Amino acid sequence: MADTGWTGGPLLGFDTETTGVDVRTDRIVTAAVVVRTATTTEVRTWLVDPGVEIPAEAAAIHGVTTEHARAHGRAPREALAEIADVLTEHGRAGVPVVAYNASFDLTLLDAELARHGLPTLPERLGRPVAPVLDPLVIDRWQDRYRRGKRRLGDLCDLYGITGEGELHSADVDVLATLDVLDAQVLRYPELRSVALDALHSAQRDAHRSWAENFNAWRQREGLPGPGASTSWPVEPRQAG
Template sequence: MNWLDETMVGFDTETTGVSTERDRIVTAAVITRRGGEVSTRTWLIDPGIPIPEAASAVHGISTSQARAEGVQPPAALEEIATALASALDAGHPVVAFNAQFDLTLLENELARHGLPSLASRLSRGEVRPVIDPLVLDRKMDQYRKGKRKLIDLCTLYSVSVVADDLHAADADVLATLELVHALAAAFPAMRDTPLDSLHDLQADAHHAWAVRFGAWLKSKGTTEDLPEPAWPVARVTAAPSSTTAAPTTAGGETGALF
């Protein structure tokens, strides 16, 4: 028996946009998988700012629905952070597709609402172990051409997804958990690599990719929104504030199936 046969905790968010600094969490899912048993927790949050139409078109949550049915951010964020911290301190990996986005956004949201960071809640003081199928696929098959969104990797590795549930945080988490097993079947060395070593491998792999991709973007004249080399959490920049951030015009989340 190895870590693939033990407990894994999946995490995903749907958001007001694609900025980990400015945008807010609208829905979130934390799914614990123990063998064949699955436990799901989901949240609908009033983000405190308008949800752009482009974002609503992705995840289906409007500003009016979030305000009417969503809980206030501090309560939900505290529950999410507590669930993830409990898993990580128990040695269970948090699994997230493009984990840097969701975990950095969460840390910024916690800071914005004056709550303790996820890292500060952990006995080791850092967010680990994390498993990110996007980073692993880039590392294991780095020269393959084509897109690497969640739906692309699910298709490539024969992971079934339910079309009607695309862009729901819980559906994305379930697909991501299945994708981890599919990747391990394709690259058996994953199965025999201890979690801490696999975490460090991903951190190194993401850093190398971000530096390389950032240099390419700069060569094309791009100087803003360059990839952050730190993984699984990038810089936390949000200052404590409840509702003053301006809404973004870009919608969706980077872990989306499309």
């Protein structure tokens, strides 16, 4: 089995903690970018004053209150430009983005950039964001019949991954995500032989298949709401 070499890095891990879960309207509170090679790990983090109140339920998850963000956070336009610059620099070099539930973080980042009059990642790159590696999508694709939840913490438990710090801190989550990807490559070694562009496409197709099946189940159960988006790794921008 040929090894395409991508597992040795570099890989760029990305995660955000936010004011909520709506990718169109919620705001970034913290972000982390981790660049990992075979021998090094570089971590960069941002604390952002989102310019709106951080709901108590969100602060209870990631630990950042409105008061703390206002006192210590960066102005959002400035911080967002820096985050996008880092992702763009590595994206132009062909470094894959590794993000758990990538469509959340990448879609929200583009919405935030547009909100502040800044070019989105695709606009900066001149192409869609790719390649992306998403351990959540890979898990649903490679182990589709496993029962139970598939949060990042659940996969850390599944693979026996332990690290310093609690999850729901952006930098801790990125490091855990990269560790989960390493564990998946060990469990599913055939991933090593897939070129990054083909692996990106395979994840896109796997996510669409999962979302269609999930939405069909929701419809059979009579559950309200829009269901899961079939788009990955970025949801299309809405008009207006």
